[in-house]
Amino acid sequence: ATEETLVLVKPDGVARGLTGTILGRIEAKGYALVDIRLVEPDRDVLAAHYAEHEGKPFYEPLIEFMMSGPSVAIRLAGDRVIEGFRSLAGTTDPTTAAPGTIRGDFGRDWGLKVQQNLVHGSDSPESAARELSIWFG
Ligand code: CMP
Secondary structure, eight states, X not given: OEEEEEEEEOHHHHHTTOHHHHHHHXXXXXXXXXXXXXXXXXXXXXXXXXXXXXXXXXXXHHHHHHTSSOEEEEEEEEETHHHHHHHHHOOSOTTTSOBTBHHHHHXXXXXXXXXXXXXXXXXXXXXXXXXXXXXXX
């Protein structure tokens, strides 16, 4: 069934000039851009978005990283797009993400406290609804 998901091109992706490449993969796969905007989220937006990670060792560095520059937020639609975008993105750790995925092809492990893994995609319909309301109101 058609569903929607939140995709973020994170600050590392925007800063490295990979937004167009990432959008190209999304469009080539056939997903529809419903809304897209450049955003500089404040701490409240990020605390809401990453509530499930509060207290983890990478939480504070993650918030700082996400405030280090603009991200591109995308409302993306398509059949099984939640699962499909996560497949395009690859696994969280860019070092071991499969080649052919966004993280596998372009992600770098900088030896930092946060995986700067270029993109985010909602992990379930519940997360997608929650995250879309946080980023798009
Ligand atoms: P994302 O899918 O946006 O959701 C949580 C983010 O936290 C994740 O991408 C990574 O950027 C980061 N992250 C998750 N797990 C770890 C980890 N074990 N070490 C460092 N960063 C992590």
